[in-house]
Amino acid sequence: MQNQKNGLSRRNFLKVMAMASAPLVLAACAAPAGAPASGTQGGAASQAPVELRFVAMDYDSRMQPDTQAVMDAFNKSQTASTVKLEVVGWPDGRNLLLTQISGGQAPDIFNGSGQWCLEFTSAKETAPLDDLMGKEFLDNFWESGIKAMTVDGKLYGMPYFLDPRGLYYRTDLFTEKGLKAPETWADVREAAKAISNPPDIYGFGVGPDDYWWYAWIGAIGAGNDLAPWTQDGHSRIASEEGIAAVQFLTDIVLTDKTSQPSPQNANRDSDLQPLFLGKKMAMLETGSWMPTIISHDAPDMQYDLAQLPVAKADMKHPNVFWPDAVMMANQSKQKEQAADLLKFMFNAENRLQFALQRGVIPERIDVGKDPKYVDPNDPLTKYKEFYVKELATAHNVFQTPWPATGSEDQTSVTNALAHIWLGEMSVADALTAAAKEIDTRHKLT
Amino acid sequence: MIAKETPGMLTPRMIKLVGIFGLLIPVLLISIFPLIVMISTSFKTSQEVYIPPPTFMPRAPTIQNYLDIWRVVPLGTYFWNSLLIGLGSTVASLVLAIPAAYALARYRFVGKSVYVLFLLGIQMFPPIVLILGLFRLIASLNMLDSLVTIVVLNAIFSLSFNTWMLMGYFMTIPPEIEEAAMMDGNSRVGAMVRMVMPLSWPGLVAVAIFSFMNGWNEFTLPLTFLQSQDKLPLTIGLFKFVTRFKVEWHQLMAASFLATLVVVVLFMLVQDQLTRGMVAVSEK
Structure with missing residues (x-):
């Protein structure tokens, strides 16, 4: 039945295959295969520069060009190494790093949250930096930043993005109601009740996660133990201070009804900040990046910044931060060159630029005092000075010993808040249950 | 009345x-x-x-916003890379799926029904389940940061769906047409290429469109396997507008609209063939 002689001719077959292969060939042309894995040498010659990889999580749309400029400057400044920058998004950055580390392809340098630093360090995937960076160099940094990245006496990350927090409030609304800057929880509740007029304007932004922390440290006050664990590792969230903190938030949500809707699901960046920027919120606790965003997205907003409120007037105002770090992978085969890159990235000039570009608080003491940073003609300078001052005593959320279950523990608190704000449980019952859950997770019951 | x-x-x-x-x-x-x-x-x-x-x-x-997005990110490069991934994976997948589907539609062999069920079942595996193993494999082959890797992986992941769809379409074509072609001196492959494929045009277009969209919309594979900025596709590029503390909604929406426009135009161009192909497969 078949006649091979009159089958598809070789020429036609080759034509079909050539057409089919064209996009693959194009793709191959566009992408010379095989990026060298971290740790490979840039060339065969021993004196050829080694290739370093820096995987950077982005903070804003300028992260790529700004960081690339620093990398280009580093490449020009020496001949021992060249660095290749890869900027990736925060939401998927951690999983990407985990995949690369698991596959033996960890970048030499990468940044991430302090929480990642502790997780990767516990898995022995980060390299200690004390000796590589040297004491003299590290003395340039705020102690709170260095301590935040220190585990068991060794430094595992360079503080990269320090973000103490403050209470932003609308001065036009406060003036209109004859209110003063809020200092205590009572002030906050009073102002929120006076101003709140939903859905046109909400008094006070409330959410889980960060917002629990603000209330928690506000219940205890600066100068006291702000860790949510006792010395023996038990959770303190259901303590007297823990209950007072959540009761404050719950009063705003359920009693005063002056928060925005659905606080149990509220996300700081995608829900609360846009409400404040849209002038639909009178007070919001958030980070040091906010003045830069306001100056861009709501330049006519009349606002000011106050310290995080405390439970009682005689308490000192505490602060809290979630530091980010630049880490060196333990898999890196060229730690000396990677350390040189870190020193270049963290010199005063580059950190000044980073602070100005991102609107964050410099981790170097000298940069915080630099006239270019605290320019008297810059309207944002007063906020910068505020945060530099706050940073000196801010509490690190990831303070060691951060348990391996830290993220899950925070989820227990978040779930408890949801139960409370949905009216399903009382504050004491929900927190007691959450504390028990955390202690069980730590095998402490 | x-x-x-x-x-x-x-x-x-x-x-x-x-x-x-x-x-x-x-x-x-x-x-x-x-x-x-x-x-x-x-x-x-x-x-x-x-x-x-x-x-x-x-x-x-x-x-x-439409002017700025080209400056903020290399949008043109992202478009080009997406196009290469979409077209490359479509062609690669079709080249493999057509003979496989034809064999399933025309031949009887041991384990065929199990294999067909296997094809159906394998579509339930999301790529993310295999990503770590794949990463190690690709790294060991020194094929990280290559568009070819994404094209090949996309083609593999869409192969079972494409084979299944085309098998259904080929079964709607009477085998007598090929038999007549072979009586006229064509080989089996010749009959398939000269008779079955032209008659299957709507089905091929439908499968090609699905395959292209899979490649165009793929996120996990490029995120994991590509590293250089000049190799990233649109899906990853659009993510550049979602930063840690803020989403640049105005620019993200402008870039997303342009990205959507490509798929919409493509749909409009092949709408008739797509509908006919889908209907034929569903009728079978």
């Missing part, structure tokens, strides 16, 4: 039409609502995005 229509009187046909449109119009509005918001936001300034109450019509429409 036929009812006489009088002006102003609702006939059964009119009632039916009102019912159909009454149902379809709300569904249509709900379907295009995100699209309207996307287009509207893409013409707003970053400040207007946050001004309450949100409006469909921008207060001061601007095309600045």
Whole structure:
């Protein structure tokens, strides 16, 4: 039945295959295969520069060009190494790093949250930096930043993005109601009740996660133990201070009804900040990046910044931060060159630029005092000075010993808040249950 | 007896039409609502995005976002890379799926029914389940950071669906047509290429479109396997507007609209073939 002689001719077959292969060939042309894995040498010659990889999580749309400029400057400044920058998004950055580390392809340098630093360090995937960076160099940094990245006496990350927090409030609304800057929880509740007029304007932004922390440290006050664990590792969230903190938030949500809707699901960046920027919120606790965003997205907003409120007037105002770090992978085969890159990235000039570009608080003491940073003609300078001052005593959320279950523990608190704000449980019952859950997770019951 | 229509009187046909449109119009509005918001936001300034109450019509429409996005990110490169991934994976997948589907449609062999079920079942595996193993494999082959890797992996992941779809379509074509072609001196492959494939054009187009869209929309594989900025596709590129503390909604919506436009235009061009292909497979 078949006649091979009159089958598809070789020429036609080759034509079909050539057409089919064209996009693959194009793709191959566009992408010379095989990026060298971290740790490979840039060339065969021993004196050829080694290739370093820096995987950077982005903070804003300028992260790529700004960081690339620093990398280009580093490449020009020496001949021992060249660095290749890869900027990736925060939401998927951690999983990407985990995949690369698991596959033996960890970048030499990468940044991430302090929480990642502790997780990767516990898995022995980060390299200690004390000796590589040297004491003299590290003395340039705020102690709170260095301590935040220190585990068991060794430094595992360079503080990269320090973000103490403050209470932003609308001065036009406060003036209109004859209110003063809020200092205590009572002030906050009073102002929120006076101003709140939903859905046109909400008094006070409330959410889980960060917002629990603000209330928690506000219940205890600066100068006291702000860790949510006792010395023996038990959770303190259901303590007297823990209950007072959540009761404050719950009063705003359920009693005063002056928060925005659905606080149990509220996300700081995608829900609360846009409400404040849209002038639909009178007070919001958030980070040091906010003045830069306001100056861009709501330049006519009349606002000011106050310290995080405390439970009682005689308490000192505490602060809290979630530091980010630049880490060196333990898999890196060229730690000396990677350390040189870190020193270049963290010199005063580059950190000044980073602070100005991102609107964050410099981790170097000298940069915080630099006239270019605290320019008297810059309207944002007063906020910068505020945060530099706050940073000196801010509490690190990831303070060691951060348990391996830290993220899950925070989820227990978040779930408890949801139960409370949905009216399903009382504050004491929900927190007691959450504390028990955390202690069980730590095998402490 | 036929009812006489009088002006102003609702006939059964009119009632039916009102019912159909009454149902379809709300569904249509709900379907295009995100699209309207996307287009509207893409013409707003970053400040207007946050001004309450949100409006469909921008207060001061601007095309600045459409100009800025090319400067903020290398959008042209992202488009080109997406196009290469989409086209490459479509062609690679079809080259493999066509003979496989033809064999399944025409031949009887041991384990065929199990294999067909296997094809169906394998589609339930999301790539993310295999990503770590794949990463190690690709790294060991020194094929990280290559568009070819993404093309090959995309083709592999869409192969089972494409084979399944084409098998269904080939089965709608009477085998007598090929037998006649072979009587005229064609080989089996020749009959397939000269007779079956031209007759299967709508089915091939439908499968090609699905395959292209898979490649165009793929996110996990490029995120994991690509490293250089100049190799990233649109899906990853659009993510550049989602940063740690802020989403640049105005620019994200402008870039998303352009990315969507490509797929919409493609759909419009091949709408007839797509519908015919889908209907033929479903009828079978």
